[in-house]
Structures are given as C-alpha cells and as structure tokens.
Amino acid sequence: MKTVILANGAYPKHAVPVRYLEEADLIVCCDGAAEKLVSHGMEPGIITGDLDSVSPELKRKYKSILVQDDDQETNDLTKAVRWCVSQGIKEIAILGATGIREDHTLGNISLLADYNCDIKAIMLTDTGSFRVFDRTVTIESFPGQQVSLFSLDPGQTITSTGLRYPLQNLKLTSWWRGTLNEAGGDCFTLEFENGRIIVFMKYTELA
Numbered sequence: 265m266k267t268v269i270l271a272n273g274a275y276p277k278h279a280v281p282v283r284y285l286e287e288a289d290l291i292v293c294c295d296g297a298a299e300k301l302v303s304h305g306m307e308p309g310i311i312t313g314d315l316d317s318v319s320p321e322l323k324r325k326y327k328s329i330l331v332q333d334d335d336q337e338t339n340d341l342t343k344a345v346r347w348c349v350s351q352g353i354k355e356i357a358i359l360g361a362t363g364i365r366e367d368h369t370l371g372n373i374s375l376l377a378d379y380n381c382d383i384k385a386i387m388l389t390d391t392g393s394f395r396v397f398d399r400t401v402t403i404e405s406f407p408g409q410q411v412s413l414f415s416l417d418p419g420q421t422i423t424s425t426g427l428r429y430p431l432q433n434l435k436l437t438s439w440w441r442g443t444l445n446e447a448g449g450d451c452f453t454l455e456f457e458n459g460r461i462i463v464f465m466k467y468t469e470l471a
Contacts, residue, residue: 274363313340413442426452
C-alpha cells in the first residue's frame with residue numbers, strides 16, 4: 265500500500281510529489297493539511313493531530329476518519345508518523361513538510377532521522393528528496409544530479425565513491441561541509457559507520 269503523509273506546510277507543486285499524492289492508496293493528513301488537500305479536489309484517508317486547524321465543516325464531513333492526538337510533546341507530523349507505525353505501515357512518503365516557516369522545515373527534516381528508526385520514510389519537496397541512511401549505502405542517481413549530505417552526529421566521518429567532488433574521511437562537523445556535490449554517474453556510494461546521514465537529491469528538471 266502506498267501511504268503518503270501530507271503535512272501542513274507548502275502544498276506540493278512539483279510533478280514528483282504531486283504524482284505521489286495522486287497514486288497514494290492512503291493519504292494521512294496532518295491537521296490543517298486536510299483543508300488544503302480537499303481544496304485541491306482530493307480526499308483524505310485519515311486526519312490526525314490536535315485538530316485545532318480543521319474547520320467545523322470538515323470535522324463533520326470526515327468525523328469517521330478523525331484521529332485526535334493531544335500530545336503537546338510532539339508535532340502533528342510526528343503524530344501522523346506514529347499513527348502509521350501503529351497500523352503496521354512499513355513505508356511512507358512525507359509531503360508538505362517544508363516551506364512557509366524555516367524553523368518548521370529544519371525541525372521536520374531533522375525528525376526524519378528519528379522516524380527511520382521505526383519506518384522507512386522519504387521526504388519530498390518541490391525541489392528534491394530527503395532520505396536518511398545509518399550505514400554504508402549505494403544510491404541510484406543520474407549524471408549531474410545535485411547531492412548534499414548532512415550529519416546529525418557531530419564529527420561523523422564519510423568517504424564517497426562516484427561523486428564529482430570525492431569525500432575522503434571527511435568529518436561533517438558543520439551542516440555545510442557535505443553540501444553542493446554532484447553524482448558522476450548512475451549511482452554513488454557513501455561509506456560511514458555509527459551515525460545518521462541525511463541525503464538530499466535534487467530532481468531532474470524533467471521529472
């Protein structure tokens with residue numbers, strides 16, 4: 265089952281995330297994101313969060329699929345992910361988690377690393393995708409694809425093969441250290457241990 269979580273950030277415009285929405289078997293909306301989804305002519309499968317941003321009209325219409333979670337220690341995106349995990353869902357695509365407010369954007373991207381402990385997740389924006397890896401990995405790409413790497417673990421050391429600017433035991437001591445690279449071919453390999461690397465990959469303009 266293809267499951268999409270739609271957060272209440274900027275509504276997707278790029279063809280890639282829009283296609284994920286259109287092809288989803290289940291769309292889990294984070295609170296007010298339901299209003300945006302319905303305004304674009306689509307139907308939510310589940311609406312979850314503290315529900316303070318859902319209009320009374322939508323609450324009445326979709327009362328059978330409301331899942332209220334009043335936990336003040338987590339945001340609505342985390343509540344949606346937590347619901348998916350509770351339902352045994354193994355894989356999700358997160359959309360609408362960026363844009364509007366930069367602090368929300370940074371927080372949601374960093375939370376992606378926590379989510380991957382329990383569920384396989386990819387975050388799609390209007391420019392590219394974010395994924396998290398916790399061990400050496402080979403990733404499919406295309407020549408010239410823009411790639412940036414971010415470490416959530418201070419001092420993480422990484423070596424690359426197949427990137428235009430090779431990394432050789434580079435310590436990712438700051439967020440900028442692994443950014444603005446490019447894939448040299450159809451794949452690249454990242455070698456590292458004992459840490460979590462967030463990988464951003466820009467879409468092809470024709471995607």
